[in-house]
Amino acid sequence: EPEVTQTPSHQVTQMGQEVILRCVPISNHLYFYWYRQILGQKVEFLVSFYNNEISEKSEIFDDQFSVERPDGSNFTLKIRSTKLEDSAMYFCASSRDSGTEAFFGQGTRLTVV
Amino acid sequence: EDQVTQSPEALRLQEGESSSLNCSYTVSGLRGLFWYRQDPGKGPEFLFTLYSAGEEKEKERLKATLTKKESFLHITAPKPEDSATYLCAVQAPRNTDKLIFGTGTRLQVFP
Numbered sequence: 001e002p003e004v005t006q007t008p009s010h011q012v013t014q015m016g017q018e019v020i021l022r023c024v025p026i027s028n029h030l031y032f033y034w035y036r037q038i039l040g041q042k043v044e045f046l047v048s049f050y051n052n053e054i055s056e057k058s059e060i061f062d063d064q065f066s067v068e069r070p071d072g073s074n075f076t077l078k079i080r081s082t083k084l085e086d087s088a089m090y091f092c093a094s095s096r097d098s099g100t101e102a103f104f105g106q107g108t109r110l111t112v113v
Numbered sequence: 114e115d116q117v118t119q120s121p122e123a124l125r126l127q128e129g130e131s132s133s134l135n136c137s138y139t140v141s142g143l144r145g146l147f148w149y150r151q152d153p154g155k156g157p158e159f160l161f162t163l164y165s166a167g168e169e170k171e172k173e174r175l176k177a178t179l180t181k182k183e184s185f186l187h188i189t190a191p192k193p194e195d196s197a198t199y200l201c202a203v204q205a206p207r208n209t210d211k212l213i214f215g216t217g218t219r220l221q222v223f224p
Contacts, residue, residue, distance in 0.1 A: 004156075031210055043157065043200065045211040056211055091156050098210055099144055104156035 002026045004105035006092050012111045013082055021077045021108045023092030032075045033093040033102060034067065036060070043091065049075065050098075082112045115140040119201050119215035126222050129190045134218045136201030137183040144204040146184050147212060148177050151198045160186075160199075191222045 005024040013019050025032050034046040047057045049067055066078045075094075079086055089109050093102040120135045138146065145164050149157035161170040163179040170177045174195065176187040186199055198219045202212040 006156075033210070035212075042216050043202075043212075043214040045213070048210050050210075056209055058211070089154075093156075095210065099204065101147055101159050101162045102210075102212060103159055104149075106156045107154075109154075 002028075004092055004094055004103055006090075006105035006108050008108060009106065010109045010111070012113060015084060015112055016081050019079050019082055019110065021079075021090050021092075021110070023075045023077075023105055024073050025075055025092065025094030026096075026103060027073070029094035029096050029103075031055075031095045031098060031102075032067075032069070033095075034077045035091045035093060035104075036088040037091065037107075038088045046077075046090075079110075082110075084112050086110060087112045115203065115205055115213050117201055117203055117213055117215035119199075119218050121218060122216070123219045124221070126188075126191055126220065128192055128222055128224050131187070131189045131191070133188070134186040134199055134220070135183060136186070136215055138201075138203050139182075140203050140205035140213070142206040144206065144209070146179055147202045147204070148184070148186055149200040149202065151200055151217065153198075157200055188220070191220075193222050193224050196220055196222045 007022045032049040037043045047061045048055045064080045089107045091107045093104045095102040116139045148160040151157045161177040166181045174189050178185050198217040200217045202214045
């Protein structure tokens with residue numbers, strides 16, 4: 001069964017460092033997303049991406065964040081200068097069409113120290 | 114503001130004891146309502162999509178229903194392997210694909 005794959009599963013980084021979280025969405029999906037979940041809190045939307053551009057972003061997704069689809073399979077989230085409050089589980093998701101169910105990866109646990 | 118509220122926060126059931134989880138929502142035009150299951154340290158696993166009031170979906174021991182203000186996830190004769198956090202999410206309004214999640218119901222089923 002096709003699935004969304006995320007790497008790494010866990011990343012520890014120092015405050016101020018740049019991190020890149022990687023995702024391989026399901027191959028025939030056209031819509032891609034990043035969400036995050038701070039420990040014990042709700043899953044929160046960060047950004048959606050379609051047709052090689054950002055279609056929507058939340059207030060959380062400020063200038064420190066960027067997304068890219070560098071080739072036909074990968075989808076990345078970059079945090080330029082990490083802060084302690086960026087520590088969270090980051091989930092990549094993809095959906096086949098607009099308005100259809102999104103399938104999530106297993107997440108990358110980011111710890112900023 | 115679009116909002117999703119789930120209740121109860123936590124639920125403990127004996128194996129075989131049926132129950133229901135509630136998801137109430139206030140959104141400006143529902144596009145779709147989604148149920149997910151989340152195991153500890155894992156990503157949300159898709160269960161159901163509901164698009165219009167009156168719609169019902171079933172899968173094994175789970176059944177999801179939708180009204181104009183809320184959705185229920187009914188669990189019939191649960192087993193210990195149904196223990197997880199169940200998340201409800203809505204998509205609204207028509208021109209957005211983002212999901213707005215509730216805080217979830219943490220279900221524990223004891224043998």
